[in-house]
Amino acid sequence: MRFARRPDGPYPAPAMDTSGPDRLTDLIAAAASGDRRAFADLYRATGAKLFGLALRILRRRDWAEEVLQEAFVNIWRHAGAYRPERGAPFAWLATIVRNRALDRLRRERPVVPLDDAPGRESWADPGKNPLDLALASAEARRLKACLDELDGPQRESIVLAYYEGRTHEELAARFAAPLGTVKSWIRRGLIRIKGCLER
Amino acid sequence: MTDAEREELEQQAGEYALGTLAGDERRRFEARLAADPALRAQVEDWQRRIGPLAEGAPAVEPPPSVWWRIEAATAPPVYGAGDALPLRQRIARSLYLWWCLSFWRWSALVGVGAAAALALYIAAAPVAPPAPAYAAVLNDAQAKPAWLVTADRAGRRIAAQPLAATGADARALELWAIPDGGKPRSLGLLDRASVVARDLPADLAGRIGSGVAFAVSAEPPGGSPTGQPTGPVLYQGVLLAIAR
Structure with missing residues (x-):
């Protein structure tokens, strides 16, 4: 247009x-x-x-x-x-x-x-960190470095929660993991991000 | 509050910012948030920490109608927010509105000569246009009024007339009605020098009270070839009920 x-x-x-x-x-x-x-x-x-x-x-x-x-x-x-x-x-x-x-x-x-809608495939890979460093701000680059330090499930659950608005329950279903496990991935992941950003 | 409780709340602040809290947990946290500025600050800290993730979202161009609606909703009021104004300004606005609408009186006056002649032949009195019940002033990019769009109470018929000289231009001016949340609908081309009247599509007529927006785009001669605006939007405004 x-x-x-x-x-x-x-x-x-x-x-x-x-x-x-x-x-x-x-x-x-x-x-x-x-x-x-x-x-x-x-x-x-x-x-x-x-x-x-x-x-x-x-x-x-x-x-x-x-x-x-x-x-x-x-x-x-x-x-x-x-x-x-x-x-x-x-x-x-x-x-x-x-x-x-x-x-x-x-x-x-x-x-x-909650079935996956079309157009999701490029995002669906939970291991993929979607931050493009070439275009990112200094804050985003720092955050990316901190996300990279997390264990896989911690990073994946946080990234999916952020970009898809998923709740604890939905993430548990998606990862086929117990609710408590997913909650603790996210909690530990957030604590580590905070610590990493404050370094 | 114990240290453990404090720690639990900070964790929840992070989960709330991330958006994973749902249902009762989320409602309880929000109730607490409303009363606790320190907790709000913690949520903001978390938003600051994880907010840069937003840069990873894909860029998807929104349709132009989104911006039209944003602009219409944030435009300085010409009239319509009158109740909140001091009386003097309200009167000034009423006079302005009256001035805008006095077109109808002038058109009636101009019609008198013809009507008198016509009356020699037919006994019926000329039918005046129905009094408008809705009006929209379409402003240009500098928020200057350029067009007045009025509609009758049933919303079946609209009239658009120029308020200011719009300048000679090879481009055609096409009028669009944009229902809340809907796509622009063409109401045909405008005449830079005089009023045009159009029928509103029936489904829009029913929503006349819910803030239909109008926009005028510049189009190739003959109008948009696609049925949607293709050129820049020059004027826009939202239809409001005229207080009686």
Whole structure:
């Protein structure tokens, strides 16, 4: 579609602009002061990646569209609450989108078949760590290094929980492991990530 | 709180941030979270730690209608949030609205000459357009009003008229209705110099009260070849009920 090419218009480019977290921080700050163009640029720079995140968790386009829409309305209203010391700007945006997606998923879960939907295969390999180092921020590279230190099941359960919004019970079913075992993979994995990031 | 309890809560904060808590566990944790700022800070710490994983999500371009809806929902109100405004501003807005809608009066006036002539031949009085019950001001990218779209109470018929000169341009202007959560539906081409009236598709008419958005895109002469907007969106706004 030609929307992406409109020079003065707020239409999404297909990929995240990785020209730097500083730019995203500036755009969030400008949006907080009511700059609509900055807000549109923020959407253009991050919308596709955040849509992919919501879609991955929800596996339904209509829900993912609604979640992205609600999240950006929220971001516009609460942009002033962002502080760089509270984390990288993209992670902050992603948390807002992901929380909305998880809320939606937990609400709708009873009617969603958990059978794997099409389009999941490239993600389904739980041993695969989907962080692409070439494009990742410094925070993401650090996190990747810490994930690499975990035992396989710890890393796999955390990565699947993050990208697919799976609960303890669902992960237990997926790995055919007792619930308590999966819980402890995740707990130990999280403790080790925390320790690793604080080193 | 014992150390063990504290440790348990921090663990749960991590699980909550990761999203693996569900059902009663999740509800209990959220109830606690609402009352405990320190616990909220712990959740935020965990979100900061694992948040960079989001960079690993695939980029999937959302449809343009998502942005239209975001923009419509965050646009500065022209009128519609009037109840929250001081009286003076509300009056100013009412006058503006009246000015916008006075088109109908002018069109009626212009019609008087023709109608008088017509009346010589037929006994029926000219039928005035029904009073609009919904209105949307479509703004340009600088939030300047450019088009007024009005709809009757039943939502069967809409009218679109220019509020400002939109400039000569070889491109056609196509009007789209976008229901909440739905795809844009073409309502045909606009006339830069005068009002056009269109029938709204029946399924949209029923949802007229639920915030149908309108957008105008620039299209090749003759309109979009695909049935969906292909050019840039120049104007947009959301249909609101006019308070009586």
